[in-house]
Amino acid sequence: MMTGRFLARVLEKAGCACRELETPSPGFACQLEAQADEVVGLVRIIAANGFFLESISAVDRLKEKKMDGLYLFNHYEESQRLMIRIEMDRSNPVLPTISKIFPGALWYERELGEMFGIRVAGCPDTRNLLLEEDAKFHPLRKDFRGRA
Amino acid sequence: MGAGSTVPPIIHFAQLEKVFNTARANSLWPLTFGLACCAIEMMSAAGPRFDLDRFGAGVFRATPRQADVMIVAGTVTEKMAPTVVRLYEQMPAPKWVIAMGNCAISGGPFKLDFNYNVVEGVERLIPVDVYVPGCPPRPEALVEAFLKLEEKLTGTRRFPEAPAIAREEG
Amino acid sequence: MAEPAPNYTLDKAGEDKFTLNLGPQHPGTHGVLRVILQMDGEYIVRADPILGYGHRMQEKIAENMTYLQVMPYVCRMDYLGALSYNLAWCCAVEKLCGFEVPPRAEAVRVIATELNRISSHLLWWGAFLLDLGGFTPFLQAFADREMILDLLERITGSRLTYCYFRFGGLPSDVDEAWLAQVMEFIEGFRTRLPRYHDLVTTNVIYEHRVRNVGVILPFDAAGYGLSGPVLRGSGIGFDVRRHEPYSGYDRYDFTVPVDDMGDCMGRYNVRMEEIVQSLAIIEQAIGSIEEGPVRSKVPKILKPPEGEVAMAVETPRGQLVIHIVSDGTKKPYRVKFRVPSFANLSIFAKLARGQLLADALAVLGSMDLVIPEIDR
Numbered sequence: 001m002m003t004g005r006f007l008a009r010v011l012e013k014a015g016c017a018c019r020e021l022e023t024p025s026p027g028f029a030c031q032l033e034a035q036a037d038e039v040v041g042l043v044r045i046i047a048a049n050g051f052f053l054e055s056i057s058a059v060d061r062l063k064e065k066k067m068d069g070l071y072l073f074n075h076y077e078e079s080q081r082l083m084i085r086i087e088m089d090r091s092n093p094v095l096p097t098i099s100k101i102f103p104g105a106l107w108y109e110r111e112l113g114e115m116f117g118i119r120v121a122g123c124p125d126t127r128n129l130l131l132e133e134d135a136k137f138h139p140l141r142k143d144f145r146g147r148a
Numbered sequence: 149m150g151a152g153s154t155v156p157p158i159i160h161f162a163q164l165e166k167v168f169n170t171a172r173a174n175s176l177w178p179l180t181f182g183l184a185c186c187a188i189e190m191m192s193a194a195g196p197r198f199d200l201d202r203f204g205a206g207v208f209r210a211t212p213r214q215a216d217v218m219i220v221a222g223t224v225t226e227k228m229a230p231t232v233v234r235l236y237e238q239m240p241a242p243k244w245v246i247a248m249g250n251c252a253i254s255g256g257p258f259k260l261d262f263n264y265n266v267v268e269g270v271e272r273l274i275p276v277d278v279y280v281p282g283c284p285p286r287p288e289a290l291v292e293a294f295l296k297l298e299e300k301l302t303g304t305r306r307f308p309e310a311p312a313i314a315r316e317e318g
Numbered sequence: 319m320a321e322p323a324p325n326y327t328l329d330k331a332g333e334d335k336f337t338l339n340l341g342p343q344h345p346g347t348h349g350v351l352r353v354i355l356q357m358d359g360e361y362i363v364r365a366d367p368i369l370g371y372g373h374r375m376q377e378k379i380a381e382n383m384t385y386l387q388v389m390p391y392v393c394r395m396d397y398l399g400a401l402s403y404n405l406a407w408c409c410a411v412e413k414l415c416g417f418e419v420p421p422r423a424e425a426v427r428v429i430a431t432e433l434n435r436i437s438s439h440l441l442w443w444g445a446f447l448l449d450l451g452g453f454t455p456f457l458q459a460f461a462d463r464e465m466i467l468d469l470l471e472r473i474t475g476s477r478l479t480y481c482y483f484r485f486g487g488l489p490s491d492v493d494e495a496w497l498a499q500v501m502e503f504i505e506g507f508r509t510r511l512p513r514y515h516d517l518v519t520t521n522v523i524y525e526h527r528v529r530n531v532g533v534i535l536p537f538d539a540a541g542y543g544l545s546g547p548v549l550r551g552s553g554i555g556f557d558v559r560r561h562e563p564y565s566g567y568d569r570y571d572f573t574v575p576v577d578d579m580g581d582c583m584g585r586y587n588v589r590m591e592e593i594v595q596s597l598a599i600i601e602q603a604i605g606s607i608e609e610g611p612v613r614s615k616v617p618k619i620l621k622p623p624e625g626e627v628a629m630a631v632e633t634p635r636g637q638l639v640i641h642i643v644s645d646g647t648k649k650p651y652r653v654k655f656r657v658p659s660f661a662n663l664s665i666f667a668k669l670a671r672g673q674l675l676a677d678a679l680a681v682l683g684s685m686d687l688v689i690p691e692i693d694r
Binding site: 180181182183184185187188189191192195196197210222223225227228231235257258260262263264265266283284286 | 342343349350370371372375382390391394457460461477478690
């Protein structure tokens, strides 16, 4: 179970909107699962409690035809890693932008868009970050084996 | 012999060219083109222990207009490829290229079947004169590359080549 | 705040404004970074970093190689702090599989990683001053750095991209002679450290170049996810070695240097003090090292259990987090490298606004970026 006053405050305010895992994996204090439309509200509570954005990434689950968006947060005063997992349909993965709350999220969202093809709704800048400007392929998808 | 990878001159002045080639060989000004890890070994080669300046090659120019030799140190990606070619074309003749490190020679550890972003060897973009293997090559290897380049220009080598270590049979 | 993408074809910057391209080949030794600047004379109106010139598909490679085969690639992401990345990968897999590391191996890992940290900070010091226009500090730093590289070459075999640690400990033991050489180096280096301050820190020209340049305020730090000396130079004392100790760091007594100014000088002071603290950590590690095995029993073909793990490590640049998702086979299913320079560079667009061009380069240098780690 998680400890730490900041994390406890976050979960208290978030209520039962998201499901929490019983035993988090090693390295995590808490793992939450939520829906895409709950993300912005949850992240606002997290930001208000002083957490910083560690990373935004994704996992492509080809066999189950799903894609997971992962948000990692941590705190400067005590190390409490919090992960939020958003399960999306692989054929149309959409996430809301949190760049208005955490400005540093913009680059992570650009990278998600080009590497996985995840559309981030409301993202002010959707250019490719690491690939060429006109690259249209998504390398980190499991069915990608090299440029044609 | 001394024109590098450009079209050689039509009229040759034998003795004058010998002087020019010796002068060029002793003052090869490199272009700072460090892309990845090999850049650090290139900087070490210009550093105090493996001094490149004693061969006349310590004046690293940031602009290709003033450089003679381009040391491609590091991995060349598809996004960087047009820049490499443009810099090579901006260098005035005679010019030479040293491909430093495994990535510049053949893509190195990134030559894989799902490779989507690494150019497998800078020789696919520009003509290369000397290849320096290693990941990263030691600074002494870069010094040897300059000695080999001098040998390519003038026909003679400044220091004798180190004798090969005899292989043990069996 | 997050801004929309600039449109360079239609954007009429206005009278007296022009677009300047910085990079991807430029004399700063950070790697291949391109910044498109919109300038009003000497002042920057807008800075737009363009990344990807060093993108080497590291995360895709990690999905297609076994856990041991990924190790050399991980070291080539941040080649200056390669041992901290090596340590992060080994500790992550050990955490996933539940392997114990013997205390002697932990102590040697700490000694080697702290030596690597000192050599990385020395190279940063030389390169930062090179960006500001001074050539002598570069030679001074490299002379001392070569001594550290000699020490590390004796145990690892390489000069730059070390791949020394293995899952479960070390591949081979270190002898007493090497430990004595490290102690000798520490004593000698302590006598040479005042020379660095005489040359640069008290130099009036240097102070004018870095005082009040590129001030990062603490409330921006959480929004961008800063870490490392960039964060500690703004007054927030977050250090993974203190907050989430690994490899025995909780046994050593060291202070985490913090500076309140938030400018380039503050970040400089933090790194110089970190060198001193690293020397203290190495001394304590050598003093408390005990005899014993250096590697625990680990299966030859590693098949970790299904699940995920997150491992955080303090590299010379900041906090690295490796997140591994394993599906029970011998290759990872997904690996995410959260690199410190990525977050540290994302605040540059905000810092550069309104600065002189030379000051913006000083800011870039003070952030100690390694671009291939950002591009992965």
